[in-house]
Amino acid sequence: MSKLSALDLNKIETPFYIYDSEELSQRATQVKTVFEGLLAPSYAIKSNPNLQVLRSVMSQLDHIDASSAMEVERALAIGLDPSQITWSGPGKRDRELRAYAGLGLTIVVESSDEIDMLDAICAEKGIQQDVLLRINPDHVPKGFGASMSGKPSQFGIDEPEVPAVIADIDARASLRLTGFHAYTGSMCLAPEPIAENIENLCAIFSRAAECASTPPEKLIFGAGFGIPLHDGQVPLDIEQVRTLIAPHIEALAQDPRLGAATRLLELGRWISGPSGALVTRVLSAKVSRGLPIAVCDAGFNNHLAACGMMGSVFQKNYPFEVLQHQGDPAPVEQMLAGPLCTSIDQLSRKITLPLLAKGDVLAVLMSGAYGLTASPTRFISHPEPTEYMIEDGTLRDISESALNHPGTIRST
Numbered sequence: 001m002s003k004l005s006a007l008d009l010n011k012i013e014t015p016f017y018i019y020d021s022e023e024l025s026q027r028a029t030q031v032k033t034v035f036e037g038l039l040a041p042s043y044a045i046k047s048n049p050n051l052q053v054l055r056s057v058m059s060q061l062d063h064i065d066a067s068s069a070m071e072v073e074r075a076l077a078i079g080l081d082p083s084q085i086t087w088s089g090p091g092k093r094d095r096e097l098r099a100y101a102g103l104g105l106t107i108v109v110e111s112s113d114e115i116d117m118l119d120a121i122c123a124e125k126g127i128q129q130d131v132l133l134r135i136n137p138d139h140v141p142k143g144f145g146a147s148m149s150g151k152p153s154q155f156g157i158d159e160p161e162v163p164a165v166i167a168d169i170d171a172r173a174s175l176r177l178t179g180f181h182a183y184t185g186s187m188c189l190a191p192e193p194i195a196e197n198i199e200n201l202c203a204i205f206s207r208a209a210e211c212a213s214t215p216p217e218k219l220i221f222g223a224g225f226g227i228p229l230h231d232g233q234v235p236l237d238i239e240q241v242r243t244l245i246a247p248h249i250e251a252l253a254q255d256p257r258l259g260a261a262t263r264l265l266e267l268g269r270w271i272s273g274p275s276g277a278l279v280t281r282v283l284s285a286k287v288s289r290g291l292p293i294a295v296c297d298a299g300f301n302n303h304l305a306a307c308g309m310m311g312s313v314f315q316k317n318y319p320f321e322v323l324q325h326q327g328d329p330a331p332v333e334q335m336l337a338g339p340l341c342t343s344i345d346q347l348s349r350k351i352t353l354p355l356l357a358k359g360d361v362l363a364v365l366m367s368g369a370y371g372l373t374a375s376p377t378r379f380i381s382h383p384e385p386t387e388y389m390i391e392d393g394t395l396r397d398i399s400e401s402a403l404n405h406p407g408t409i410r411s412t
Contacts, residue, residue, distance in 0.1 A: 003390050004277060009324050009361050012395075013386065014281040015298035019048075019368055019398075021056040021391040023275040027061040031271065034238050038249040039221060039265035042086065045071040047268025047369040048276070052389050054078050057271055065220070065266050069096035072105065086220065086264075088134060088181060090114075090154040098121025102127040106218065108181045110134045110156050115169060122174035125404040129174065132218060134181040135162055137204055142274070143193030144185025144224055156182070159204065163211040169214045177212055179261060180205050186269070189236045194224060195244035202252045209257045216261045223267035227274055229366050230316040237269070269369040276368020278303050278385065279323065280347075282360045283339065292334035294356035298364075299338015299345040302385050304375040306347055306364050307338070317348045324361035329354045336362075340380050376402065 002021055004123030031041050042063040045054065049071060055078050056066060064080060066072045067089040075085045090110045094117060100107070101121050109115050109131050120131045134156030157165045168175045182201050188194050198221060205219050253259050280298035287293070300307035319352025320336075332355040333388050338345035346363065356362070377384045384403040389396045 003280070004321065004323055004363055007279075007323070007395070010280075012279075012388075014279055014361065015032050015296075015385040016132065016279050016304055016388055017276060017367065017372055017385050018279060018388045018390065018395075019050070019053055019056075019276040021052070021389050024053060024272065024368075025060050027271045027275060028057045031238060031265075031267065032060060033143075034242050035370060039263050040244065041271075042264040042266045043271060044221065044266055044268030045074060048075055048272040048371070049373055050387060050398060051078060052391075053368075054395070055274060056389075056391075060072050063264055065268075069093070069100065072100060083214060085207070086132065086181070086218075088132075090156075092117075097121050098125075101125060101129050106130050106178065106194055108132045108134050108220075109169070109175075110154075112165065112168070115165070115172075115175070119172045119174050124199060127174065128176050130176050130178045130404040131169065132179045132181045132220065133157060133162070133165060133169065133177060133208070134183075135159055135208065137182055137184050137200060139200055140184045141193040141196040141200070144188045144197075144273055162208050166208060166211040167237055170202045177214070177216075179216035179218035179220070180208050180268075181220040181222075183220075183224075183266060183269055185222070187226040188224045189226040189228065191237055191240040191244055192319065194236075197222075197224065199246045199248045199285075202248045206252070206255060206258060209255075214379045215257045218262045218264065219258070220264045220266050223270065225267050225270035227269055227366055227369075229318055238270075252377060271369075273366050273369035276366075276371065277321075278306070278364040278367045278371060280350075280362060280364070282356050282358055284360075285355075285357050291350075292332060293337055294334060294360070295337045295339060295341055296347060296362075297382075299340045299347065300375065301338070301340060301377055301379045301382055302375055303347070303364060303367060305370045306367065307345070309344075310370060315346070315349060317351050318367070319365040320348070320351065320353060321363045321365055322354055322356075322360065323363055324359075325354050325356070326360060327355055327357050339382060377401075 044065045046067045064075045066087045085105040088108035136156040136158045138159045280296040282294045284295045306318040331352045336347040387399045389398045
């Protein structure tokens with residue numbers, strides 16, 4: 001984030017998350033512009049559900065993907081029409097389906113049990129609900145950081161079972177199959193695997209459409225766009241992605257059964273990730289068995305992903321920027337630890353930065369996605385970080401939790 005250097009860090013209590021409204025809007029606009037005519041972006045709320053973040057992103061986009069009932073509520077809270085919302089996720093509750101069936105949003109069904117439950121609810125209400133069928137593809141190209149398909153998965157219907165499930169949905173008067181959804185992998189930084197994945201999804205959707213009684217109206221392609229989080233990684237060239245996928249999407253558009261369908265590109269991290277940072281202060285510094293250690297006021301309770309605990313086999317350092325430093329600028333290998341009473345609380349096991357001392361401030365960059373809400377904030381009862389938004393040159397507190405401020409700590 002380029003605007004971090006303008007902060008008066010002596011007046012802001014750490015740790016805190018900070019997001020740049022302008023950058024959020026710019027990245028949403030960029031991906032919309034690059035894929036215009038091929039795919040329309042759909043923002044995945046789960047990457048960052050803060051209401052002000054959603055407002056900044058959705059000022060530029062027209063569709064949103066919710067992965068829970070409460071994310072549906074968030075989408076509605078910022079003024080979206082239900083027709084702009086798709087609700088996916090493998091664990092929908094009966095009471096949630098009852099609340100949203102018939103409201104006008106599209107529900108993605110991911111199992112036969114879910115189909116049965118939704119069908120019974122809609123039959124009882126005397127309504128017909130639009131649904132998408134999520135497909136779990138057999139094949140995932142190499143190059144994705146995390147794979148959700150090609151193996152046993154809670155997500156969607158396995159590809160070989162799709163024809164039978166389509167026939168089952170089509171036979172139900174209370175459900176209307178309006179399209180298909182697939183999200184096969186995430187955190188890919190190479191255009192070629194993404195293009196291969198899009199090509200594969202086009203073929204899967206085409207085969208699925210042949211089994212359906214009516215042409216699909218909506219197709220959702222899981223993007224899997226990654227952002228550079230570690231040394232040696234470079235940003236994904238989305239212009240090159242467009243060039244590579246254009247022939248496949250254009251061919252899909254000529255398919256008489258698929259040509260009229262709305263085509264959505266679901267992504268979240270690529271938009272929100274680079275637009276945010278976690279800022280933390282060094283509480284103490286020491287040397288243990290020859291290794292300098294800086295103990296910070298943020299740990300995995302605030303940023304689980306940066307500590308390598310969101311699916312990573314080995315922890316790799318996120319990018320850090322030293323914002324306030326009082327010592328020698330010479331780089332030194334050191335450990336960054338959090339404040340928690342567990343040995344696994346390490347923001348980095350070893351990282352080369354100017355030797356940190358008590359009071360120094362640093363930022364964990366690329367942290368606008370899967371940060372605060374993806375972390376166990378109540379572990380060991382430290383206060384949650386405040387969340388701020390830089391908007392029109394003003395720093396706004398956009399926090400949503402009563403745990404942000406340690407109001408119960410006795411004053412002296």
